[in-house]
Amino acid sequence: MQIEQVTQLALAGWQTLLDRNADIFRGMLPGARIGFLSKDDFEPPSAMMIVWEAGAEGMRASYEPFPGFEKVKIDLLFIADDAAIQRLHDPDTPTPFSEIKSKVRRRDILLYVVRPRDELLDCGYEDFIDSLGLSFMGACR
Secondary structure, eight states, X not given: OOHHHHTTSOHHHHHHHHHHTHHHHTTOOTXXXXXXXXXXXXXTTTXXXXXXXXXXXXXXXXXEEOOOTTTOOOSEEEEEOHHHHHHHHOTTOSOHHHHHHHHHHTTSSEEEEOSOHHHHHHHTOHHHHHHXXXXXXXXXX
16 A cells, blocks of 8 residues: 555554454564555555554554565565555454455465474464465364
8 A cells, every 4th residue: 555545544543453353463483474465556655554563562563564475574464455454453353364365365365485384384464364264274183
């Protein structure tokens, strides 16, 4: 998202979303980071991404410049159009994580796994990824 679009989606709205769904992130260790990036504008240096970062007090939302795929410092990166991102931000969306799940399955939201699977497990991502209905551990656990 470009800087002027970012200011329209207040951090307070993202934080409310994270706080309402804290149980999904409960197993994540401090430092785990999830990013959302607009597919309508992901060219550095103007692109901004929404970052959800696990800390001692739970998940916190922030905006950061998108430095490019080679330099991004997140674990998972979701890329969606602006309308999908705005819908997730909307407090009237009753089940935002179900929407993420269905949109990832339909490829309306692209998911890039930036860190290796073992590192994601070590950071506590299993429950989050399972909540999205995504295959994480494979058929054999």
